[in-house]
Amino acid sequence: MSARLEIAGLHVAYGQAEAVAVERLVVEPGTLAGVIGANGAGKSTLINAVANWSRAEPRITGSVRLDGEELTGLSAEEHVRRGVQLVPEGRGVFLGLSVEENLKAVARPGGHHGGRSCAVDDVYALFPRLRERRANLAGSLSGGERQMLAVGRALRMAPKLLLLDEPSIGLAPRLVSALLATIRELVEGGLTVLLVEQNVHAAAEVTDVLHLLERGRVVAAGPVAEMRNDPRIVEAYLGASHG
Amino acid sequence: MNVAQQLVNGVIIGHAYALVAVGWTLLLGAARLVNFGHGQMYMIGAFVAWWVMAATGLPYPAAVVAAVLLGAVLGAVMQRLFLRLTLSQDLVSLMIVTLGFGQALEGAAGLAFGPKPQTLASPFQAMSVHLGPVWFTVQDAILVVATILVFAGLSLALHRSWLGAAVRMVAEDPRLTALGGLRVSRIYMGIFAFEGAAVAFAAALVAPRTPILTSMGFDQVVMTFVVVVLGGIGSVLGSYVAGLGIGLFTALFGALVSPAYTTAAVFALLIAAMVLRPGALAASGSFAR
């Protein structure tokens, strides 16, 4: 059986400047993989390239496979239809739409591609706070609520692979743990997730596998237990207390 | 001067402005597109309606339908041409490209329909209604009712339907819309087709009031620009109010001050509004209710 996600020889460049060069990165089904690294290491560029989505116009070459099927060259919409769902960094919801509209106005979630379909009520069950605020405009939500809504919206499209770009950004530590714990629950239920995080502490708590990205390249990768003791990570990201 | 009659005229002209503006309003709100080809699309709509009646002998209502259909096709052509610029949100280039599009339409219409003025003969233009001191034509009444229906329908569709939510999503963030699995280019196609159909519909209803010329695009529609921009970028209700307000202003300023300088006065108001409140032009993207 092939991996859920298999990246090979992926190069992403903006103009002349190469931002990402990842020779190989694999995510197995039903696992939570993390990509960690410093600011500007190319984490967002990498995860966006997997979904072929960007606000800029990068040049992408290489291979991205979902369950062995080549995705390179397909539009961002087509990635969604095949089950690759990105929650971009920062703004992942429509501020001018209500919470309920944000959850409803997505391409009809088929589940036909094998992902777990997810009704609006399922999202509310997962994030009860959203049910309370269903009629409010997303623009009036707090940062944490917006992030829940963005994840909920992504789940509505029944992803086989959920790509999360810095979900913890701007959230209070308590909210970060709660959100990541919910993600972990979803993974226990069978979802596959690739998580990009600058918050290495938080990522290490929930992921199965970690990839360390530096200057666009994967410089270390392995099960989270090993990576926690990797000196490069300990020194740069976890500090002495975890040494 | 008959003030009541001027007010009635103002209301009618105001609804005409609003109806001519409605497609552009949506286009500007959802795609940030300032369509300087709007006037030429209006002209094409009027001429298609005229041609259908003159060449085939079909009745006026059929001509209205034909104009709307062709208008939608024209809008779709625009979408094909401008999609890349729309997606990259190169607003100024988009604006310039519509100037060229309008020139091309005007040239093509001149080749197709010739230089002579024509009359789009609506049977309702000859029927008039007298109510005490004021009068208007049945065409005017149809225009006002149709405008109200179009605005109400559009407002409902935008805020109560799934399609409307999709349009508002594209307006707010086209790239993010793609992550909802929605085909952004198709939503744009709908928006552009609506612009084409709406302006052709407006032309078919408004043009019977005056003779039509292939060179009329600029003059007939220049006020629309003010309605759209003053109404607040892309605000549907705002442009209805702006249309009505400018219609009344035009009628009263024309009667009380100077008909010749009405355009200058309205545009001076617009400039003042834009300079004093540049934030309104920053294209916030949410459709005001």
Add this chain to the structure above:
Amino acid sequence: MTHPLARLVLAALLAAAGFLLPVLLGGSTLVYDTLVAIAIFAAMSYGLDVILSDLGEISLVHTAFFATGAYAAAILTVTYGFGAWTALAGAVLAALALALVLGAITLRTREFAFSLVTYAAAVVCMNVASNWDFLGGSDGIVGIPPLDLSVGPVELTAGRSPEFWPFAYALLLVTLYVVHRFRRSRLGQAALMVHMNPRLATMCGLDGNRIRLQVFLLSAVISAAAGWLYAFQRAYVGTDLFDTYFLVLMLTGVILAGRRILLGPLLGTALLLFQKSFASLGAYGDKLVLGVVLVAVLCLCPRGLASLWPRRRSAPAATGTATGEIGAASTRHA
């Protein structure tokens, strides 16, 4: 190409060859008419080019500056009987005055809003011109005398197109020189920095609005001077000067070749007017062609035809700091 003297000689040779162009093309009245029109409209377009290439904005009010020059020439010669030099001074002053007012109004706005405001300003100018009797109203002003720029014993007059060519050509050369000098001047460099990197410009102590206003004034004078000559060439001014046609011609001329290329607007205008003179499809057909060209350029190669040219020099713009851009831009014009 790098030696300054060699460049000067080359420019002089080009200028001389340009002057003989009508003779080389057969010297017919049509050739003269066309080349005179190219020179005048290219000069007009440079006003817009300065705004577009150096401030990065698109002004839709430059037809009004062109018309201001033409109207000033017409009023001063026909209504008040002044000579052509006085008319030129009047055209320049009128354009400066209008630009000062419009500049004060518009320059606080940027990009999208700037274009919308300038468009609205153009509509106001047009509406005023077609109704104010002082400006001839919708009839315009007819009977502008032949151009007479004689100074003392030197007789400089022109009636017909062949006689007009030296003046139109001289105007074009002066315009090119001014634009060239401007781009190498402190103002030109400052404008580019304000455009490319406003924050850096502010940190360098540049007053963005002041620089934008100065460039706006310069560009108005350039377009107005072209309008001044056009009034004499046509012997008539009217509200048709505000036609969208002129605006589209200007925009297409500037955009067709590519931005920040000294000869770009000239080549763009020349291509468009040659088509109109020698491959005309009738008034409507020409309009169609003009519109299609503008749409095609913006949709297919928005950076202009020059971007299709094989690159000789790699663009430093990719990672583009403002100073890099300025350096590249000034070498390109040198």
